[in-house]
Amino acid sequence: MAFLAIRGGEPVRTESFPVWPVWGDEEIANLTQVIKSGQWGRLKGTVTADFERRFAELQGARYGICLNSGTTALQIALVAADVMPGTEVICPAYTFIATASAIVDVGCIPVFVDVDPNTFNIDPEKIRQAITDRTSAIMPVHFAGRPFDVDAVLQIARDHGLKVIEDAAQAWGASWNGKPVGALGDAGCFSFQSSKNINCGEGGIILTNDEMVAKFAQAHHNCGRSQDGQWYEHFYYGGNYRMTELQAAVLHAQLDRYPELHRIRLENLAYLQQGLAEIDGIELCSDDARITRHACHLYAFRYLKSHFSGAAKSVFIEALRKEGIPASPGYSLPLYAQPVFRQKSFGPRGKKVHLDIDYTTCHCPVTEDLCYEQAVWFTQNMLLGTQEDMDDIIEAVVKISEHADEIAV
Numbered sequence: 001m002a003f004l005a006i007r008g009g010e011p012v013r014t015e016s017f018p019v020w021p022v023w024g025d026e027e028i029a030n031l032t033q034v035i036k037s038g039q040w041g042r043l044k045g046t047v048t049a050d051f052e053r054r055f056a057e058l059q060g061a062r063y064g065i066c067l068n069s070g071t072t073a074l075q076i077a078l079v080a081a082d083v084m085p086g087t088e089v090i091c092p093a094y095t096f097i098a099t100a101s102a103i104v105d106v107g108c109i110p111v112f113v114d115v116d117p118n119t120f121n122i123d124p125e126k127i128r129q130a131i132t133d134r135t136s137a138i139m140p141v142h143f144a145g146r147p148f149d150v151d152a153v154l155q156i157a158r159d160h161g162l163k164v165i166e167d168a169a170q171a172w173g174a175s176w177n178g179k180p181v182g183a184l185g186d187a188g189c190f191s192f193q194s195s196k197n198i199n200c201g202e203g204g205i206i207l208t209n210d211e212m213v214a215k216f217a218q219a220h221h222n223c224g225r226s227q228d229g230q231w232y233e234h235f236y237y238g239g240n241y242r243m244t245e246l247q248a249a250v251l252h253a254q255l256d257r258y259p260e261l262h263r264i265r266l267e268n269l270a271y272l273q274q275g276l277a278e279i280d281g282i283e284l285c286s287d288d289a290r291i292t293r294h295a296c297h298l299y300a301f302r303y304l305k306s307h308f309s310g311a312a313k314s315v316f317i318e319a320l321r322k323e324g325i326p327a328s329p330g331y332s333l334p335l336y337a338q339p340v341f342r343q344k345s346f347g348p349r350g351k352k353v354h355l356d357i358d359y360t361t362c363h364c365p366v367t368e369d370l371c372y373e374q375a376v377w378f379t380q381n382m383l384l385g386t387q388e389d390m391d392d393i394i395e396a397v398v399k400i401s402e403h404a405d406e407i408a409v
């Protein structure tokens with residue numbers, strides 16, 4: 001008789017985990033107010049500007065500029081931070097495509113470096129090795145909501161005169177050494193896209209302490225207008241990347257409920273971490289003592305198949321799913337191995353463009369192991385469950401570990 005659900009045994013659970021988004025009367029009330037005001041765009045409204053102030057204050061930044069997505073936030077932050085086209089911008093190979101596509105979109109060259117297997121975050125030593133005389137900036141990611149080694153990255157930037165744009169798309173409320181992330185370098189960008197812990201469907205924000213970065217981000221996201229110029233006067237190059245008042249109305253309500261949801265996620269994350277720690281072949285991420293707050297966007301760990309009868313990661317994930325635990329394999333390819341980078345098809349309709357870099361020779365072994373063999377994620381909505389839900393996750397992993405012979409290759 002089989003034990004594992006993937007082989008016909010009883011699953012650990014059949015109920016689903018909490019659904020996302022979490023919303024209520026507050027979102028509806030805020031939206032209704034905006035609709036009734038007739039000010040649906042931000043130009044004459046106050047709701048987006050108020051949210052910018054609130055979120056910037058939360059993250060300890062002087063300025064906040066809301067945008068229509070986290071991706072455009074990254075693009076505009078690069079421009080506003082004076083990162084010149086044609087230069088190289090260093091970013092991790094293990095991240096969402098937007099980190100690198102934003103770099104391409106502003107005419108720069110993404111240079112991919114490897115991550116640390118214990119944090120999945122950019123490896124500072126690899127940054128140093130990748131610096132050339134064409135490097136202008138570093139765009140590290142606070143992956144999963146766990147701050148990267150901010151001290152090391154800022155030191156490298158100082159040593160080489162580089163800009164730092166934090167990709168904080170997953171890091172609302174995270175802090176390093178007691179300082180909230182987002183405006184620790186030249187600028188930082190957050191996402192409010194549907195899957196994110198603060199969600200308005202689509203949206204983003206740039207944070208900065210630098211007045212000039214704020215000024216140029218403002219101008220660029222609003223068709224190149226200057227704040228005190230005429231309506232049809234365009235001093236700078238730019239486009240329309242503005243957030244609507246409707247999005248900001250939802251964000252206010254989401255931010256109100258954030259502290260309580262964050263508390264639940266943090267508690268569950270700590271509990272899960274304890275429960276999974278003793279299982280052979282499950283390698284947990286480690287937290288630097290300087291990480292004072294994790295944003296808990298994802299719970300990610302490494303699966304080592306040698307402890308599970310050699311079963312591939314895809315089989316382990318399928319086994320978990322059959323036990324009622326919706327695990328994710330995470331990013332399936334290092335960014336440099338994505339067809340768009342291998343072929344440098346950044347032109348119209350995927351036409352190849354000339355860029356002075358060959359991504360086919362790029363090789364980041366840790367990222368490759370994470371993508372192909374090891375990384376397993378649980379999404380933030382799962383961390384909103386009860387302690388019993390966490391027990392189920394732990395029980396399912398233990399069960400698969402104890403009966404790994406049933407999924408042996």
Ligand SMILES: Cc1ncc(COP(=O)(O)O)c(C=O)c1O
Nearest residue numbers: 069070071096098099169191193
């Ligand atoms: C690391 C990272 N960077 C950038 C983005 C882009 O944000 P958006 O989807 O709001 O454009 C995301 C979103 O998933 C992300 O996870």
